Amino acid sequence: MIPGYTSPSMQAAQRQAIPKLSLKHISKNFHTKTGKFNAVEDINLEVKAGEFICIVGPSGCGKTTVLNIIAGLEKPDGGDALVDGTPIKGPGTDRLVIFQDLALFPWLTVSKNVEFGLRLAGVSKKERQERAMHFLKMVHLTRFSNSCIHELSGGMKQRVALARALAINPDILLMDEPFAALDAQTRDILHEELQEIWVATKKTIIFVTHNVREAACLGDRVLVFATHPGRIKQQFQLMCTRPRHIEDPGLMVYAKAILAELKAEVEKVAKEELDYDWRTVTKKPVLRLDDRNLGSGT
Amino acid sequence: MIVTWEVAHRIGLWPKFLFPSPSEVLYTLVNGFHDKSFIIGIIASMRRIVIGYLISLVAGLALGLSFGRIKFLEETLGSLALGLQTLPSICWLPLALLWFGLNESAIIFVVIMGAFLSITIATESGVKNVPPLWLRAGRNMGAKGHRMLLEVIIPAALPSIIVGMKQGWSFAWRSLMAGELSYASVGLGHLLTLGRELNDMSQVLAVMIVIIIIGLLVDRIVFANLERGMRERWGLEQV
Numbered sequence: 001m002i003p004g005y006t007s008p009s010m011q012a013a014q015r016q017a018i019p020k021l022s023l024k025h026i027s028k029n030f031h032t033k034t035g036k037f038n039a040v041e042d043i044n045l046e047v048k049a050g051e052f053i054c055i056v057g058p059s060g061c062g063k064t065t066v067l068n069i070i071a072g073l074e075k076p077d078g079g080d081a082l083v084d085g086t087p088i089k090g091p092g093t094d095r096l097v098i099f100q101d102l103a104l105f106p107w108l109t110v111s112k113n114v115e116f117g118l119r120l121a122g123v124s125k126k127e128r129q130e131r132a133m134h135f136l137k138m139v140h141l142t143r144f145s146n147s148c149i150h151e152l153s154g155g156m157k158q159r160v161a162l163a164r165a166l167a168i169n170p171d172i173l174l175m176d177e178p179f180a181a182l183d184a185q186t187r188d189i190l191h192e193e194l195q196e197i198w199v200a201t202k203k204t205i206i207f208v209t210h211n212v213r214e215a216a217c218l219g220d221r222v223l224v225f226a227t228h229p230g231r232i233k234q235q236f237q238l239m240c241t242r243p244r245h246i247e248d249p250g251l252m253v254y255a256k257a258i259l260a261e262l263k264a265e266v267e268k269v270a271k272e273e274l275d276y277d278w279r280t281v282t283k284k285p286v287l288r289l290d291d292r293n294l295g296s297g298t
Numbered sequence: 299m300i301v302t303w304e305v306a307h308r309i310g311l312w313p314k315f316l317f318p319s320p321s322e323v324l325y326t327l328v329n330g331f332h333d334k335s336f337i338i339g340i341i342a343s344m345r346r347i348v349i350g351y352l353i354s355l356v357a358g359l360a361l362g363l364s365f366g367r368i369k370f371l372e373e374t375l376g377s378l379a380l381g382l383q384t385l386p387s388i389c390w391l392p393l394a395l396l397w398f399g400l401n402e403s404a405i406i407f408v409v410i411m412g413a414f415l416s417i418t419i420a421t422e423s424g425v426k427n428v429p430p431l432w433l434r435a436g437r438n439m440g441a442k443g444h445r446m447l448l449e450v451i452i453p454a455a456l457p458s459i460i461v462g463m464k465q466g467w468s469f470a471w472r473s474l475m476a477g478e479l480s481y482a483s484v485g486l487g488h489l490l491t492l493g494r495e496l497n498d499m500s501q502v503l504a505v506m507i508v509i510i511i512i513g514l515l516v517d518r519i520v521f522a523n524l525e526r527g528m529r530e531r532w533g534l535e536q537v
């Protein structure tokens with residue numbers, strides 16, 4: 001625990017017992033040409049305010065679907081999704097998604113992108129600019145405030161997306177494999193900064209990744225999803241101190257356990273999808289230093 | 299090239315009245331501006347095209363946006379628009395003459411029919427091709443209704459809309475000239491007809507040059523800048 005810092009989750013627990021977010025028996029079907037497809041089934045989850053949740057799972061197991069349901073962009077077919085005890089009725093700026101492909105607007109400059117949600121909320125121009133500047137400073141991008149989006153590197157775009165979401169001051173940040181396309185060094189830096197920002201802003205974060213070590217590095221809790229249908233297979237509570245670094249030896253034992261769980265799942269998917277002569281012997285899971293990419297994610 | 303033309307003319311490669319020398323054309327050009335006949339013609343033509351084009355722009359954007367957003371309209375009227383677009387807009391002239399009589403409205407109507415369908419179709423396809431991800435992001439950040447339209451859909455469709463505006467302009471300009479050649483008492487097209495009737499080839503050429511220059515100016519200055527600004531911002535390939 002960082003000295004002098006009481007986690008928002010502790011404060012919330014003192015205030016009330018209602019979880020920030022709670023999913024009860026959530027299920028979601030998609031109707032495709034080949035019929036009904038059960039994307040997620042019976043998802044149960046309670047998230048405390050200020051908690052940092054990581055979700056790992058094979059691609060296609062419904063991680064994005066769950067984020068979309070929380071964001072109110074997708075309606076569940078069954079179950080209840082509650083924020084602060086009230087049912088989610090639709091999209092709301094208290095829950096912001098950082099999309100896998102970022103969805104920055106190329107017709108706006110960096111600072112105008114960050115101001116976007118504020119403009120919709122009717123915030124005055126002066127305050128908009130101040131707040132955009134504040135959050136651009138937080139992600140160390142003030143020098144590029146007037147740049148066009150296409151002029152930025154991948155890591156810088158991530159920072160803009162983060163600033164754009166933070167500027168709207170959501171309670172919950174939903175991040176969908178945000179760092180998947182970045183190089184390891186840039187990702188390291190962003191891991192560090194994301195933890196700092198999380199501590200400073202006390203957001204509740206739900207972070208989807210297919211990188212087990214990233215999940216172990218960032219999460220208070222890591223959920224491993226199973227597929228067909230998507231559901232929560234296993235949860236890991238991580239007690240490591242923060243700030244954490246992805247190479248911390250203390251994280252390895254968690255990462256290994258998560259990986260073992262995930263690997264069984266990935267191989268199950270492969271067996272279902274690939275020909276029967278695909279190697280059936282499950283080797284002992286090994287953590288390589290390069291990042292394991294378990295599935296492309298969609 | 300111009301020198302060759304002048305020399306060929308002087309040594310009499312062709313009968314002088316069929317094809318004038320550059321100096322004669324230049325003289326007519328200067329004279330045309332001096333006695334204001336060209337200026338009056340340009341103003342008359344520009345007035346028609348500006349009115350016609352603005353109406354086309356508003357109607358095309360409105361219709362394109364509704365086609366793009368309302369499936370029912372697209373299914374019923376969308377293919378009609380595509381079909382009508384294949385019709386050269388000057389073919390509307392007889393109809394326009396019957397409806398409006400031989401006056402400004404008839405010619406402006408032809409200009410509108412030239413531009414507005416291109417703008418409609420380009421706007422519709424731009425709106426339909428807005429990546430769903432941007433719509434989701436917009437919704438996520440609190441955009442809906444007309445805010446979504448103004449802040450996300452239209453800007454996202456702008457590249458396609460600009461292409462349609464450019465194409466619409468060139469169709470409008472062509473339609474205007476065709477209309478003026480046949481039925482107008484003033485305007486650049488009329489000056490061409492006049493030149494022909496007076497057998498004044500240098501007037502015909504001088505007016506043609508004016509028409510080319512106006513077309514180029516609008517295309518290279520107005521639309522090229524619009525397109526370049528958009529492409530630079532979006533980081534698209536420059537064409």
Ligand SMILES: Nc1ncnc2c1ncn2[C@@H]1O[C@H](COP(=O)(O)OP(=O)(O)O)[C@@H](O)[C@H]1O
Nearest residue numbers: 030039058059060061062063064065066297298
């Ligand atoms: N709009 C949709 N229509 C049909 N199928 C969908 C749709 N969205 C997602 N799916 C399917 O639902 C499953 C879960 O998708 P998703 O949540 O994107 O998985 P993940 O993010 O874990 O990779 C996938 O098999 C995907 O093909």
Ligand SMILES: [Mg+2]
Nearest residue numbers: 063064297298
């Ligand atoms: Mg996904």
